[in-house]
Amino acid sequence: MKAVRFSRFGGPEVLEIVDLPDPRPGPGEVRIAVRAAGVNPSDWKKRQGLMDEGLPQTLGYEAAGVVDEVGEGVDDVAVGDRVFGFSVEGAAQAELAVLSYFAPIPGALGFAEAAALPAAxxxxxxxxxxxxxxxxxxxxxxxxxxxxxxxxxxxxxxxxxxxxxxxxxxxxxxxxxxxxxxxxxxxxxxxxxxxxxxxxxxxxxxxxxxxxxxxxxxxxxxxxxxxxxxxxxxxxxxxxxxxxxxGRAVHVLGEIGGLIGSGRFSLPVARTFPLAEVAEAHRVGEEGRVRGKLVLVAG
CATH class of the missing domain: 3.40.50.720 (NAD(P)-binding Rossmann-like Domain)
Incomplete structure (x- = not known):
């Protein structure tokens, strides 16, 4: 699969799209074909070497997509379902991602809007x-x-x-x-x-x-x-x-749909970028001039 990775710390130019092995879900997890993945300040902090010391590193903690494989013990979603949630491994900016915490995408939302939600x-x-x-x-x-x-x-x-x-x-x-x-x-x-x-x-x-x-x-x-x-x-x-x-407040993943449906919650998507333009998404985000989330979308 294609995924975002960097092998040295620095500016957006160190980001690469590379081929990595397809991930597999463990017990309680699902794998999704990623349709959209959120971009967050933690991404450029990692890229700058301010968080984790090891190299190389992948990016992306939140994503939305379609379930294509379920792990042992998962019985609340099925292959083909639309879900959004967290990749605890930080590898959601990719064609495939394993989600450890997830929920059905609220019916009113597209993939980009759903991918903008989990971290915030x-x-x-x-x-x-x-x-x-x-x-x-x-x-x-x-x-x-x-x-x-x-x-x-x-x-x-x-x-x-x-x-x-x-x-x-x-x-x-x-x-x-x-x-x-x-x-x-x-x-x-x-x-x-x-x-x-x-x-x-x-x-x-x-x-x-x-x-x-x-x-x-x-x-x-x-x-x-x-x-x-x-x-x-x-x-x-x-x-x-x-x-x-x-400890994470993952309970909110299942609760947010009700608030969205009743008109009491919204989170705007400022801009979307193809996965291949992740470096430009970082440049725009680091400028700090956008209101709303930046999201990478499948091509």
Missing amino acids: IETAARALDQLGVGGGTLLVNGASGSVGSAAVQLAVARGARVIGTASPANHAYLRTLGAVPVEYGDGLAERVRALAPGGVDLALDVAGSGVLPELIGLAGGAGNVVTLADFGGAREHGVRFSSGDS
Whole structure:
């Protein structure tokens, strides 16, 4: 099969399309003919050598496609079914991929839209679970990106009032998601208190922009704050850093269809690229100028 791989660290130019052996699903897994695979910031971090030291490496943790082989013990999907989910081996940007966690694609979605979901919704749901979001007021720092907008919508669906930080250009977008927008930057705490005079109940840092002390003050303590992006700040200020190492919120894969069907959740796809143009997808993603997910699609 064709797959994305790199054998040295560097810029997008190190990415190659190579022939690799077809993967086989293990117990509880399925193999799919990949129709679309999401592209995430973790992909270029891996490519730059910021995550894993070994070489060579494949890429891709989320994909959507058609089941073409099922592993032992799988009885909830069959060959020919449309599914989306996670490749824990990080090899979803390929013609074939093994999914360890998966669910049927919601009927209203195409393959590209489904492939855009897993990483964003799992990351957001995991952080909300760790915070115990079920109501009250939640502040989301960095609310307009894929994970931030997923967190906003999932929190609203749980009954929370959400205040979200973003640049003014994204404030109208946040309102469509159900959040009260506020501009980030100097004076953030004062602007939030103008909307929530007593502070907020909980805070989620998606952006990692060095505002953990302000979030701690607004949320009444480090125990009420989770960060997805500021590992050093979390250690310094006693804030929980959320990562998949502590368990994944894969339950959201099966739950998201209901929210999508009722019009309470959407995640836009900004652009799609053929698998062979993965390097260009990385260049566009690293520029940071798109709102929504970048997705590789089968040719």
